[in-house]
Amino acid sequence: MITRMSSLFLRTLREDPADAEVPSHKLLVRAGYVRRVAPGGYSWLPLGLRVLRNIETVVREEMDAIGAQEIQFPALLPKEPYEVSGRWTEYGPGVFRLKDRKGADYLLGPTHEELFALTVKGEYSSYKDFPVILYQIQTKYRDEARPRAGILRGREFVMKDSYSFDLDDSGLDRSYQLHRDAYIRIFQRLGLEYVIVAATSGAMGGSASEEFLAVAETGEDTYVRSTGSGYAANVEAVVTPAPPERALDGLPEAQVHYTPNTPTIETLVDFLNGASLGRTFTAADTLKNVLVKTRRPGEKDWQLLGVGVPGDREVDMKRLEASLEPAEVALLEEADFAANPFLVKGYIGPGALAANGVRYLVDPRIVRGTAWVTGADKADHHVVDLVCGRDFTPDGTIEAAEVREGDPSPDGEGTLVAARGIEIGHIFQLGRKYTDAFEVDALGPDSKPVRIIMGSYGIGVSRLVAAIAEQHHDELGLVWPRAVAPADVHLVVAGKDDTVFEGGERIAAALSERGVRVLLDDRKATPGVKFADAELVGVPTIVVVGRGLAKGVVEVKDRASGERSEIAVDDVVEHLAALVGR
């Protein structure tokens, strides 16, 4: 195939678009791959569409290879199934909703768990039918509060979503592993540097959950990884290692101290260290109790919740929210304090919470036998040596404290460092949330119904175009990996002679004959303009047909390394066909 720049619907731009911050956004617009149509809505111009389709093909091949079957649902979906699952309300403003001419409610599908579950229920009925994996590569919609970074976070985007249906947990484990392996192959084929991070299950509910993140400084997702192992996790999913419990015997008694003007940890530690208590305190010796309120989906009333964390750490609201999901969390307002006078701001301790029936969850570091300085539930008073398991008994633990660089890795090897990435895939043991909602059963061998268990697995296909561009570019432009490049060879005709143009055409025709996809720059432009466009567009191999032609050579340049070599005209077709694997 030959694509001629002289007629290609492509105009490159010299300037970065005003609204672009990240390199992929700037370069995809400048190189004429995408154009903005609306907030979070982009059109794909010819080269962009090719890259998108190339990625789709890789994804499709690997999904087919694990026996997944492609189907396709509408994007415009009726409200009813989403009401049954509860997601019609759970999604809040993040989903586009509309009414048809008869006033019936619809939404633009963000993901399709409901429809897949209903379809399997409609077609299959016997245990012999299972397992089955279905997928679609489809346009999806989310009304993002802040669409950004071009196609990295759009409101209309292409996603591969697949769903596995199994008879039991071990089947789900198999389907999950099949997807995990397929995703690894997909991202490897696409030339991506990625990490697999432990993830929380979010609003979906479920058990095992991992995200594939493309490593990128510009990524929206932060995660931590270990310096001493392959461990990586979303900050929300980091499990705090608990220290061993300690014996209670012989620990000093708890003592209440008058600690005037110490509403913060810093002022408290300073005061204690100046109070001749015979030892030195740090913030890590204090127990900070943060009060929030929570509300379960569908409930009206808020419940108070006390969260205890070591005083040297903040509560990370994202981690707290993830831990409590699907319940909502909110900070207390003045009215809440007024309604609960036992909450003495700045001096809240476990005692008043227990006495007033407030649920109290603590950081996993706060184990039986650890002693703490904490609030005495009385203004200007703190208690020292309050021992967990002796003087107070939390209702459980919670992952709410911030994760910091240097924290020990949960797997015991190395310490954590922070990194950023772009979420490109998510695999997820969904469980029975949807099969329960829609009563998706198979008749077992004993004629008893077996409730089906689901997994859900997503790849952000259009986002991958940007993620790959984030990892594969330089100061001159895009540098596509071969598997996704919009052409195999960018053939630049550099010269004004007819002989040069004819030579370019001849080589392009011979390459095309061999199945090599050629982007032929046959424009009447200066070599400088053509070279700059070739670097910008980012086809992996650039061939220059120019002055050397008279000597019987052309120049072949590797876009990534910049290496150039002169190749005899007679050999160039074979050389390039071998290079691109045709």
Add this chain to the structure above:
Amino acid sequence: MITRMSSLFLRTLREDPADAEVPSHKLLVRAGYVRRVAPGGYSWLPLGLRVLRNIETVVREEMDAIGAQEIQFPALLPKEPYEVSGRWTEYGPGVFRLKDRKGADYLLGPTHEELFALTVKGEYSSYKDFPVILYQIQTKYRDEARPRAGILRGREFVMKDSYSFDLDDSGLDRSYQLHRDAYIRIFQRLGLEYVIVAATSGAMGGSASEEFLAVAETGEDTYVRSTGSGYAANVEAVVTPAPPERALDGLPEAQVHYTPNTPTIETLVDFLNGASLGRTFTAADTLKNVLVKTRRPGEKDWQLLGVGVPGDREVDMKRLEASLEPAEVALLEEADFAANPFLVKGYIGPGALAANGVRYLVDPRIVRGTAWVTGADKADHHVVDLVCGRDFTPDGTIEAAEVREGDPSPDGEGTLVAARGIEIGHIFQLGRKYTDAFEVDALGPDSKPVRIIMGSYGIGVSRLVAAIAEQHHDELGLVWPRAVAPADVHLVVAGKDDTVFEGGERIAAALSERGVRVLLDDRKATPGVKFADAELVGVPTIVVVGRGLAKGVVEVKDRASGERSEIAVDDVVEHLAALVGR
């Protein structure tokens, strides 16, 4: 490629779906190609998606062959461009509208003229850039009042829409012809029987316009064709041949007659023929004047319009509406007659209309020199021998009279007969409606701006699946043309022996090796069930591996003709590969 029925996500149905009326709808559901998700919203199951993709491939290849370039727009589009073009209001309830979380208005794209025009304006600026043809194969949305017939008229559907941009009319003619030829090739490759009918331009505004209709008794679109030529047209687009004008000299004077109780054409003709006027009258000698009111877009007030047609024909409101578009048309209400007392119901003549300044348009048969019996603008009175061009002068002609079987063909050859079809394509010289709205200009060689002229061209890609099924089925099921079939060969293993299963597997593997796409029925079902499913699913070639295997033969059956032949096992792979063109 081998697809195994034992694991394929396919369950065929024995019963027609309750909501299905047309064969394609019944069979596509029964054979497990599609499933209903919402009114006018269908999911594509594996075999259906393959047929859809096969059609897309044919369309894409032929579009690429005429130099059209594929791009892709979002389906979720901002209101603004559609407001500029006027279509935001013109579309009425036929388009899905929604608001995002910020309250901004959006629509789900029905067609994309605005976006294409804006994109070309954004990228191109010089006459040297043109012509260009752009297209997309995309999911589109229309809020149909009555979605019906499965995927024949859905609310979410796949369409190929392309747009040509030319510097002048002759360029547009070329682009139009390129599309016309490409469409002919596409529909031929898809094995469709179709007609090209002259069409009106509808709300789009423009000049040349033709529709491609798949011939189908169940089709929603009626058209007429000539018994004596290739002429075919939408009823709305039929141009009435005008008879020659006649000399006015020597025609009898107009005479008003008392014609009591003759408010209808029938009673009038009976009365005249009983009134000894020396000749016989037929309904075709009378001139029926129908009063309507019209209103142009954006105007508030209605205008009266008189429409004169020969009395033996009704006014066809669809033809009248098409003639007056984009103006609205409505019948008069009692209040309108009350407000215009010169309109004497049942006795309206050209005289009162002229005297009161009412615009008066007549059927093309009413030419200068023809004499008519018509209303005398007075109850119970008619005028005889009222001569066009002498006694009254219409303001022009209008295509409003019904078209009837037996009418002469507009091309002068043969007479018209009615037929039905399914609209599968529409090609259309759009003109400058959108380039005017968005000021899409190219700088000409003389540095003066040239307003670009557009064509728009659509193919209902998902509808084609149903249109092909309408034409290609029998009482047993679907009968796909080879170009779109979901597999090349349906290989039925008929028997219980392991040897038969092994034989089937071996042949399937050898065929797959040769690039033949095999649907392998390896289920543990009776041969009867498997044969019935094979007929229903409609793969063009059915191979039965069964008892004959012991004798070294298999049976090859042509699904369309029912012809069977025994082929030696050793030859079957070559035989089938040749048959399917691999």
